[in-house]
Amino acid sequence: MKTTILILAVMAAAAWSVEGTLSLGGLVTSGNSDVMQLDAGIKLAGNPTHVLETGFSFQSSYGSQDDAVYLEKYLTEGTLKYSITDRNFASARIYWTRDEFSGISHEYGGTAGLGRQLLRNDTFMTALEVGGGYLFRENSAEEELNTGTWYTGLEIEWIATADWTLKETARITGDFNDSRNYYIGSLLEATSAITGNLSFSTSFQVDHYNVPPEAGNEKTDTALKVQLMLGI
Numbered sequence: 694m695k696t697t698i699l700i701l702a703v704m705a706a707a708a709w710s711v712e713g714t715l716s717l718g719g720l721v722t723s724g725n726s727d728v729m730q731l732d733a734g735i736k737l738a739g740n741p742t743h744v745l746e747t748g749f750s751f752q753s754s755y756g757s758q759d760d761a762v763y764l765e766k767y768l769t770e771g772t773l774k775y776s777i778t779d780r781n782f783a784s785a786r787i788y789w790t791r792d793e794f795s796g797i798s799h800e801y802g803g804t805a806g807l808g809r810q811l812l813r814n815d816t817f818m819t820a821l822e823v824g825g826g827y828l829f830r831e832n833s834a835e836e837e838l839n840t841g842t843w844y845t846g847l848e849i850e851w852i853a854t855a856d857w858t859l860k861e862t863a864r865i866t867g868d869f870n871d872s873r874n875y876y877i878g879s880l881l882e883a884t885s886a887i888t889g890n891l892s893f894s895t896s897f898q899v900d901h902y903n904v905p906p907e908a909g910n911e912k913t914d915t916a917l918k919v920q921l922m923l924g925i
Contacts, residue, residue, distance in 0.1 A: 711747075713737035716894065718920030720756075730756035730764065732918050748772040754916075766792045780810045784822060793833060795900070795914060796907025802828040804844055815852075822846040828868075832907045841869040856886040877901040890924035 719731040734752035741747065749771050756764035770788035777783060787803040806824015813819075823845050830838040846864040853859055860882045868874035882896040900914045 711737045711739035713925045714922045715925060716920040716922045718918055726758060727760070728756070728758045730754070732920060734920075744776040746772075746774040746776075748774075764794060766790075766794075780813070782808050782810075784808060784824070786826075792906075795902075796832045796834075796905060796910045798831045798833050798835070800828065800830040800906075802826055802842070804842070806844065806846075808846070817851050819847070819849045822848070825869075828866075830906060834907055836907075838868075838874075838906075840871075840874075843867050843869060858884045860884070871904070874904040876903070884922070892922045892924075894918075894920050894922050896920075 714736050716734045716736075717732070720728060721730075722728040732752075732754045734750065736750040737748065739747045750769070752766075752768045754764055754766045756762070768788065768790045770786060773785045775783045783806070785803070785805045787801075789799070789801040791797060791799050804824050804826030806822050808820055808822030810818060810820045823843075825841065825843045828838065828840055828842050832838075844864060844866045846862070848863075849861040851859045861880070863879045864877070866876045866878075877899075878901070879899045880896060881898075882894055884892055884894045886892045896916075896918050898916045898918075902910075902912055905912055
């Protein structure tokens, strides 16, 4: 699945010009406790036509303390957004993820939906989106989940100043076959320009699984990250 998405991204980049960012952050300590954490990623975006937007991203996090791994997480996704009218749009997304310490050996799926920008001006935008899709997951105990899904997403973006941008994305995903099995994800990100193509980002992410991917795991994970970002 990862190879397919990477090939599609390369083909897309060859077909039209794209813009993107590279991000890198982490934590290293030594002495009484040896800790190493690395957060890295790449995001690409393009506009093959004036009504179509494409996106590709790969995010990874790895952490160890005293040679014991405590974090290993990967997410690859591709997106399409088609503007139907000035405010209404259709969207599609495919993804692959692995988060062993949350109980996800591997998971992939896709969604398609419709959305509308509820409010938009020069500095502020908010949009609501609804749709459905498919999810396959194998957890760390090799148990499989194969189901249809529904989702509702909210996006808010505020250009606070010429250098500062705040963005909030939230998403609720449900299982058509089990109403108890739903996921809530939230990402709050503040980005500030430093100089030229260099900027930094501070983000706070919350992942809540009402039914954890593996029995006995915590329902909620939180992550605070600070990363340098380079425009490409």
